[in-house]
Amino acid sequence: MFGYILRRLLYMIPGFIGIILITFVLSRVLPGDPAVMIAGEQAPPDVIAKIRVELGLDQPIYIQFVDYVKKLFQGDFGTAWHTGHTVLQDFSSRLPATVELTLASIFIAILIAIPVGIIAAVKKESILDHISRVFSLIGACVPIFWLGLMFIFLFYSKWGFFPAPMGRISDGINPPTAITGLYILDSLLSGDMIAFKDSLMHLILPAICLSTGTMAIVARMMRSSMLEVIGQDYIRTARAKGMRESKVIMKHALSNAFIPTLTLLGLQFGFLIGGAVITETIFSWPGVGGYITDSILATDYAPIQAFTLMSAIVFSIVNLIVDVLYGALDPRIRYE
Amino acid sequence: METLLRVEDLRTQFHTDAGLVHVVDGVNLELKKGEILGIVGESGCGKSVTSLSIMQLLPKGIGKVTSGNISLEGKDILAMSKSELRKMRGSQISMIFQEPMTSLNPVFKVGDQIMEAIRFHMKLSKKEAKSYAIEMLTKVGISRPESVVDEYPHQLSGGMRQRVMIAIAMACEPKILIADEPTTALDVTIQAQILNLMRQLQQEKGTSIMLITHDLGVVAEMCDRVVVMYAGQVVEETDVKSLFKNPKHPYTKGLLASLPQLTSESDRLNSIPGQVPALDEMPVGCRFAPRCEFRMSVCETSNPALLDTGELHNCRCHLYQEEGVSS
Numbered sequence: 001m002f003g004y005i006l007r008r009l010l011y012m013i014p015g016f017i018g019i020i021l022i023t024f025v026l027s028r029v030l031p032g033d034p035a036v037m038i039a040g041e042q043a044p045p046d047v048i049a050k051i052r053v054e055l056g057l058d059q060p061i062y063i064q065f066v067d068y069v070k071k072l073f074q075g076d077f078g079t080a081w082h083t084g085h086t087v088l089q090d091f092s093s094r095l096p097a098t099v100e101l102t103l104a105s106i107f108i109a110i111l112i113a114i115p116v117g118i119i120a121a122v123k124k125e126s127i128l129d130h131i132s133r134v135f136s137l138i139g140a141c142v143p144i145f146w147l148g149l150m151f152i153f154l155f156y157s158k159w160g161f162f163p164a165p166m167g168r169i170s171d172g173i174n175p176p177t178a179i180t181g182l183y184i185l186d187s188l189l190s191g192d193m194i195a196f197k198d199s200l201m202h203l204i205l206p207a208i209c210l211s212t213g214t215m216a217i218v219a220r221m222m223r224s225s226m227l228e229v230i231g232q233d234y235i236r237t238a239r240a241k242g243m244r245e246s247k248v249i250m251k252h253a254l255s256n257a258f259i260p261t262l263t264l265l266g267l268q269f270g271f272l273i274g275g276a277v278i279t280e281t282i283f284s285w286p287g288v289g290g291y292i293t294d295s296i297l298a299t300d301y302a303p304i305q306a307f308t309l310m311s312a313i314v315f316s317i318v319n320l321i322v323d324v325l326y327g328a329l330d331p332r333i334r335y336e
Numbered sequence: 337m338e339t340l341l342r343v344e345d346l347r348t349q350f351h352t353d354a355g356l357v358h359v360v361d362g363v364n365l366e367l368k369k370g371e372i373l374g375i376v377g378e379s380g381c382g383k384s385v386t387s388l389s390i391m392q393l394l395p396k397g398i399g400k401v402t403s404g405n406i407s408l409e410g411k412d413i414l415a416m417s418k419s420e421l422r423k424m425r426g427s428q429i430s431m432i433f434q435e436p437m438t439s440l441n442p443v444f445k446v447g448d449q450i451m452e453a454i455r456f457h458m459k460l461s462k463k464e465a466k467s468y469a470i471e472m473l474t475k476v477g478i479s480r481p482e483s484v485v486d487e488y489p490h491q492l493s494g495g496m497r498q499r500v501m502i503a504i505a506m507a508c509e510p511k512i513l514i515a516d517e518p519t520t521a522l523d524v525t526i527q528a529q530i531l532n533l534m535r536q537l538q539q540e541k542g543t544s545i546m547l548i549t550h551d552l553g554v555v556a557e558m559c560d561r562v563v564v565m566y567a568g569q570v571v572e573e574t575d576v577k578s579l580f581k582n583p584k585h586p587y588t589k590g591l592l593a594s595l596p597q598l599t600s601e602s603d604r605l606n607s608i609p610g611q612v613p614a615l616d617e618m619p620v621g622c623r624f625a626p627r628c629e630f631r632m633s634v635c636e637t638s639n640p641a642l643l644d645t646g647e648l649h650n651c652r653c654h655l656y657q658e659e660g661v662s663s
Contacts, residue, residue: 124397233438239393241453241504242426245418255443330443331488 004335005324012316016309020072023308024065032299033057038081068305078302082294087306090291096181097168098287101279102272103182104207106265109214114261117222121230121257122249132219139216144275148209148282155205162205165283169199206283210275214268221264225257232256259329266322270315337368340511340544341390341429346404348382348389351397354616359385359399361568361618364642367512372538372545374559374576376552376591378612382568383548387514391431392421408512427457430505434517436497440489446473447485450504457508472503477533495526499533506537513538514546519554531558552595556580564588567612567623570642574649584651586628622654630655 035051052058077087120132155161176187176195187196238252280289295303326333348360360382367373375383388394389401406413433439450469473481476499519527562579564572572585583589590608610627625635642652
């Protein structure tokens, strides 16, 4: 088991090298000169040339790449010139917000999609099944940016159920003492109920908005794998033993049907990281997503490359965890 | 002998692509205490559906008992509430199935699957249930039961899994064991072991067994009485000796004639011509008439009743209708 995890971690390295190479080349090939952006459109050519030398942009591209990789190994992800901080500084102040948003979305998606999928399968072709089908279709089709704007329009401007979509907490309220960096968790841990309530209200809309796509797909997946399992012989065996129907479904069927859904949840993580970029922009959520949007608009290479690499690392690790969980859920899967 | 289970005029309906059809159409059965009753017939003749009707385990929304009576020691199974049914399943009537490979839940330990039934019906503690599960595994002839109890189904062979299924079924000492083709998926040497095990447990506990099979060899080996089913109806019912010595229904005769004979000169196997009628195209008259070599004109217009032709030998055939009436 330990050997398997180690081997999987080693296999990730070539993948990461590929990602580093591709993001590096793409960001260099795309039009837009950072030196011009830093100095301003009207800057004299000699100033721009000087900045290019400072940034190392006058060097051949392969030397730039070697420099970049060398720095990566020293933990230096470069400096985001549009904020003036190192990428690491920017990330550490913004990452908790993104983690909170992503975790909340995954949580909401699981909380709603799994029961909906189970009910839709157990009550197949009933009105509940049809309703869940329609909502899944809507959830899978509606783009995040449209849904986000509709949420803000209805629940904030029109009905005022939720606070203004500006950040993680209202201006007049102090953020909770930083423990994990997640406001919800920190405010609970420090017993700060005012901050908890306010940050929860700020979190709900963007988290639901980000979770809809995942929710729809997971619900459908859960339904279909549940339907398949319910038709299996061992479900009939469980019923023939006299088991209560709720136990047949929740124990015998779910423990088998959850395995494919888990795969999907792992894969959806990549989608959520991507979706966070859009959601954070719409809700002015001070996370990495909004920061990356700004970096793209400012042709700021370093944060973009760092973000891509980070997404790849997170995605790979989440999927490694998923694979390890398989072994726990399904005794037929064993890793050596 | 005392009758344990009585099925009267059972009709079970299924939703199919061809519409609503009666898969089981007027079946009468009696299972006596301590006997092994064989139910024989081709695939699709309704034998499995009859057993699922008794257990009330028909696929929801697809199959339904539309009329008839099923009573277990005088209690009407069709009128039982959900919780009464649950108490009956596994403790009064239990079941083993054709496919041992898929009948056990792959993600739970063998022991947990045995203990589940024990704990529910016998209200034992976890520890007691586990030692009882090990005892059951020993009884069904599994060597090293202490370790098998903590193994998963995929670690066991087909024969061992069927033994585990029998252990689950017999754990709560049911009055009736319904075995739906319990040896069909196993190879021949294992078949004999499983059949022996079933008979041994039956003799120890006095359990009645309803053995559903299409294998006449198994019937000859195991059963006291036999019911032959064709196209959703019982066509012949008698004790096992008369069935093999003196079969009456042309279908039964055909079945017996299709058994390969070592002494026969011919190198071709006999078979009954034609096919089982489709469920939605049942003949008006006798359901076997289109394939019957003794067909008469009356066979095509009226379906004969199941009548006693003497010595508790029931047969559904116009050839014996008068005998039946007279006896």
